[in-house]
Amino acid sequence: MLNNLPIGVYIPGQTPIHRLRARTKLLVLIWLALLCFVANHKRFHFGAYVASFSLLALALLIAQVDFGYIWRRMRLLVILLLIGVPFSLALTPGPTWHTFGPINLHFDHLLHFQNVTIPLGPIVVTYDGIWFMLSFGAIFLLLYLGSMLLTLTTTPVALAEGVMLLLRPLRRFGLPVEEFGLMTLVSLRFIPVLIQEAEQLMKAQISRGADFTTGSLTARLRRLGSLLVPLVQGALRRAANLSSALDARGYGVTNEATLLHEGRLGLLDWLVLLAVPIITALAYWKLF
Amino acid sequence: MSVGISIEHLTHIYNPRTPTARTALHDITMQIEAASCTAIVGVTGSGKTTLVQHFNGLLKPTEGSVRVGDIEVTSDRTRSADLRKLRRRVGLLFQFPEAQLFAPTIYDDVAFGPRQLGLAEAVIRMRVIRALDAVALDTSSEFLQRSPFALSGGQRRRVALAGVLAMRPQVLVLDEPSAGLDAEARNELYARLAELRANDGLTLVFISHDMAEVAALADRVFVMAGGELRLSGAPEDLFRQPDDLIACGLVPPPLAQVTRLAQEHGWPAQPQHFTPEQVATALAAGISSASHSSLSQAASGSPLPRTGEGPGVGASNHNHHMQGGADAE
Ligand SMILES: Nc1ncnc2c1ncn2[C@@H]1O[C@H](COP(=O)(O)OP(=O)(O)OP(=O)(O)O)[C@@H](O)[C@H]1O
Ligand SMILES: [Mg+2]
Numbered sequence: 001m002l003n004n005l006p007i008g009v010y011i012p013g014q015t016p017i018h019r020l021r022a023r024t025k026l027l028v029l030i031w032l033a034l035l036c037f038v039a040n041h042k043r044f045h046f047g048a049y050v051a052s053f054s055l056l057a058l059a060l061l062i063a064q065v066d067f068g069y070i071w072r073r074m075r076l077l078v079i080l081l082l083i084g085v086p087f088s089l090a091l092t093p094g095p096t097w098h099t100f101g102p103i104n105l106h107f108d109h110l111l112h113f114q115n116v117t118i119p120l121g122p123i124v125v126t127y128d129g130i131w132f133m134l135s136f137g138a139i140f141l142l143l144y145l146g147s148m149l150l151t152l153t154t155t156p157v158a159l160a161e162g163v164m165l166l167l168r169p170l171r172r173f174g175l176p177v178e179e180f181g182l183m184t185l186v187s188l189r190f191i192p193v194l195i196q197e198a199e200q201l202m203k204a205q206i207s208r209g210a211d212f213t214t215g216s217l218t219a220r221l222r223r224l225g226s227l228l229v230p231l232v233q234g235a236l237r238r239a240a241n242l243s244s245a246l247d248a249r250g251y252g253v254t255n256e257a258t259l260l261h262e263g264r265l266g267l268l269d270w271l272v273l274l275a276v277p278i279i280t281a282l283a284y285w286k287l288f
Numbered sequence: 289m290s291v292g293i294s295i296e297h298l299t300h301i302y303n304p305r306t307p308t309a310r311t312a313l314h315d316i317t318m319q320i321e322a323a324s325c326t327a328i329v330g331v332t333g334s335g336k337t338t339l340v341q342h343f344n345g346l347l348k349p350t351e352g353s354v355r356v357g358d359i360e361v362t363s364d365r366t367r368s369a370d371l372r373k374l375r376r377r378v379g380l381l382f383q384f385p386e387a388q389l390f391a392p393t394i395y396d397d398v399a400f401g402p403r404q405l406g407l408a409e410a411v412i413r414m415r416v417i418r419a420l421d422a423v424a425l426d427t428s429s430e431f432l433q434r435s436p437f438a439l440s441g442g443q444r445r446r447v448a449l450a451g452v453l454a455m456r457p458q459v460l461v462l463d464e465p466s467a468g469l470d471a472e473a474r475n476e477l478y479a480r481l482a483e484l485r486a487n488d489g490l491t492l493v494f495i496s497h498d499m500a501e502v503a504a505l506a507d508r509v510f511v512m513a514g515g516e517l518r519l520s521g522a523p524e525d526l527f528r529q530p531d532d533l534i535a536c537g538l539v540p541p542p543l544a545q546v547t548r549l550a551q552e553h554g555w556p557a558q559p560q561h562f563t564p565e566q567v568a569t570a571l572a573a574g575i576s577s578a579s580h581s582s583l584s585q586a587a588s589g590s591p592l593p594r595t596g597e598g599p600g601v602g603a604s605n606h607n608h609h610m611q612g613g614a615d616a617e
Contacts, residue, residue, distance in 0.1 A: 011307045066307050152307075203346050204388040207380045208455060209372070209404030226400075230390045233437070 010155050017063035018153045021262055022162030024269040025154060028276050029146040032056070035280055036142055040135045043127070049138050051283035055276060056145055063153050070148060077144055081137050086123075088136070094128035156188045158261035165262055190238065197234055201227050290322035290489045291377065291458050293343055297352035300338055304350060312338040314515045315352070320508075325485060325492040327502040327523075330512030331537040336495045337383060339512065340461050343493065344378035345371045356459065376405070379457030383464050383495075385448035386441050394420075394439075394447055395432040401455040419450040423480055442473045453484070460484065462494040466501060478505060499541035503527065503562045511536050527562055543567050 012018075017025075032052045039048035060070075100123040107116045151159070164181035171177050202212060210223055265273075300313040312335045320326050328336050341347040342354045345361050353362040359374045360366075382388060391397035398419055402412040417427045423446040425431070436447050445465075452460070460481075466474045478501070484490050496502050502509055503523045511519035511526070513536040519526060526533060527544040539545070544562035547555075547570075555574065561567045 069305075069307055072305075200382065201388055201390070203341070204382050204385065205400070206346060207344055207375055207382070208401035208451060209375060210400075211372075211404070226390045230388060234387065 009151055011065075011152050013064065013153065015063050015153070016268060017059055017149070019266075019268065020153075020272060021265055021269050022150075022154045022158040023165050023262065024265065024272055025150050026159075026162050026166060028272060029143075029150060031277055032146065032280065033139065033143055035284060036135070036139045039284055040139070043131050045284075047283040047286070048280060049135070051280045052142055053138070055279070056142065056149070059149055060145070063149060065149065065152055070145070073148065074144060077140070081140060085133055085137075088133045089125050089129045090123050092126050092129035092132050094126040096124050097127050097130060098125050099123070100125065155261065156191075157185060160184045160188055161259045161262040165259070186242070190235070193238075194231065194235060198227060198231055201230055290491050291357035292322040292324070292491060293320040293378075293459065293493075294355045295319075295342070295352070296355075298339075298342060298349050298354060299351040300335075300342065300347060301350045302338075312515050313342075316517045317352075318510055318517055318520065320491065320493060323485070323489050323491055324508060325481075325506050326494075327506035327509045328493065328495045328512060329497070329499070329502060329509060329538060334512040334537075335515040336512055337463055338515075340380065340463060340493065340495060343459070343461050344380050345374045346380070376455055377457060378459040378461060379452040379455050381449055381452050381460070381462045381465060383467070386444035389436040389444055389448060389451075392435060393433050394436050397436050397447060398451045398454050401451060405455075415454045415456070416450075419454040420447075422453055422484060423447075423450045424476065425450065442469055445469070449480075457490070459491040459493065462492075464495050464497065466496065466498065474501070481505070499527075499539065500543070500562070503541045503544065511538065513537065524562070 032055070035048050036052055039045065060067075102122045103120045105118045105120055107118070154162075160181065164177060164184070167175070167177045167181075202210075205223070205226065206212065210226075212220070212223055215223075295316055295318045298313055298316040299311070302308075302310045302312055316339065328339065330336050338347065342349060342361070343356065345354075345366065348361060348366070349363050351363060353360055355361075356374060356378055359370050359377070361371075361374065389397050391400060395416055398416045399412050402415050407415070416432070420427050420432075425443065425446055436444055439447065449462075449465070462481075465481075466477055469477065481492060481494075482505075485492055494505070506523055509519075509521065509523050509526055510517060511533065518536050519532055527540040528548075530540045530545070530548065533540055540548075541562050543564065547561045547567060555571075561570045
């Protein structure tokens with residue numbers, strides 16, 4: 001029932017991609033997205049895109065992800081992108097590549113008594129339109145596939161720790177990075193528990209004749225209420241336990257906390273952090 | 289009036305077609321007789337909960353079918369009217385149900401099910417009171433208006449059971465009903481279940497980790513291991529051959545082990561004696577028939593007579609007698 005949520009999709013594994021630190025993967029993804037965005041200004045230069053996608057494909061292969069699974073999850077995005085194609089093609093001004101139409105659409109016997117002709121077009125496809133569609137489609141796809149690979153191969157906790165480490169310099173400007181990090185980590189830790197609990201509660205109530213899928217809006221809201229009461233109650237109880245447990249261990253956010261998953265960068269991390277920018281930057285400036 | 293459950297080649301896969309897919313049940317075929325009391329046992333994670341959640345259509349088979357009376361659930365689309373009927377017919381008490389109470393008062397919580405059936409308030413009230421009565425809880429209007437969260441854990445579990453009973457199911461499925469209860473609360477629960485069975489002809493199915501409990505209550509046991517059905521049979525047959533049970537990660541009830549070990553030493557008790565009453569009567573019979581020949585031996589330091597036909601005959605006679613008694617219950 002609740003397992004269609006996009007969170008918690010981490011799939012345990014031992015591949016080199018799994019073993020990379022979360023912040024390495026985050027930095028690489030940010031770098032690739034930025035580079036592709038910058039490369040957008042050089043019209044019809046594919047170097048950065050080809051390099052980025054080759055690296056991404058390589059990473060997907062190394063991580064041994066199930067391509068069928070990835071395809072099922074990105075079907076919707078692809079459909080959305082395809083819907084956007086005619087608009088981006090037709091609505092970008094600039095030098096013309098080709099003009100389509102105008103096409104006259106005939107509807108015979110529309111409304112049973114009239115023949116109607118609707119003129120469509122002319123559609124002017126510009127070079128800029130084509131490039132815009134290709135480059136932004138590529139950036140979207142890159143971000144989507146990249147973040148999917150990231151969440152598939154990184155535990156949510158490691159991810160939160162990675163983000164926290166990357167944001168640590170902001171502490172100098174008085175931002176409560178550590179506190180936020182702890183909050184995120186704790187929430188992430190309990191999201192699966194809460195989902196599981198909600199599922200159990202729903203099952204228990206369905207067993208007693210509740211129906212969560214039909215009925216009027218008010219009826220459904222009322223049923224949701226009967227779900228929330230024990231859920232919130234459980235969460236509060238757990239929060240109270242957790243805070244006593246943290247207190248009992250003398251936990252405070254006054255010192256720099258050591259992190260469980262995000263250790264020092266390894267050799268592999270440094271290699272990736274060096275190789276990826278060099279390869280893609282070379283491809284950007286030298287190729288095509 | 290009683291209905292049974294018949295399961296054919298049931299396979300269940302969680303999160304099918306994703307990388308986290310997990311086969312929790314594999315090709316299970318079993319029959320649960322109408323008006324019987326069936327125990328499902330197995331180590332943690334062997335798929336017991338997954339199995340019983342098929343009994344009322346909460347989970348749908350990935351392959352195979354589950355039939356309860358005239359309603360059949362398969363992997364195809366089952367009509368939601370059928371599912372509603374099935375859930376009314378099969379009541380399911382969840383693992384640790386006390387955490388699932390939610391209504392502001394005990395009355396509202398127990399009345400939740402009947403209200404979903406759209407009954408009149410007077411009828412609902414009657415059902416609530418009968419259900420609370422069946423689990424030996426107070427039915428005074430003062431108690432009914434109390435918050436379920438002010439009760440003890442054991443009392444809350446009884447409220448939850450009353451909530452299931454108020455649906456008037458024909459089959460009652462209990463997922464580890466006695467886990468975490470003290471001895472008295474357990475005995476209380478067993479007595480209630482026996483009463484329900486005798487009065488309403490309920491078909492009972494329960495999951496348990498306590499073999500002594502299984503021995504005392506069930507007339508048929510199914511042993512799960514690794515998502516498969518490994519063994520099934522009457523408890524006395526299963527406990528007589530403990531090796532198969534041990535291979536599934538389980539141990540026979542302590543008294544069955546005692547009688548088996550004692551028998552190896554020639555003591556008159558049989559391995560199928562595993563309730564305190566059975567063992568006590570067997571021992572008493574053995575002692576009385578053996579007293580003339582072996583009491584002197586016992587006094588001289590050999591408490592376990594290795595020879596003598598007498599005790600064996602006495603015990604097996606007694607065994608017949610005991611089984612007759614159990615049937616009559
Ligand atoms: N909602 C779920 N999603 C995915 N896997 C699940 C889910 N529920 C159970 N499983 C898996 O299915 C297997 C069987 O679980 P199940 O809860 O049926 O075991 P059980 O025999 O009831 O154990 P226990 O004695 O601990 O209650 C386990 O390996 C478990 O990890
Ligand atoms: Mg279970």
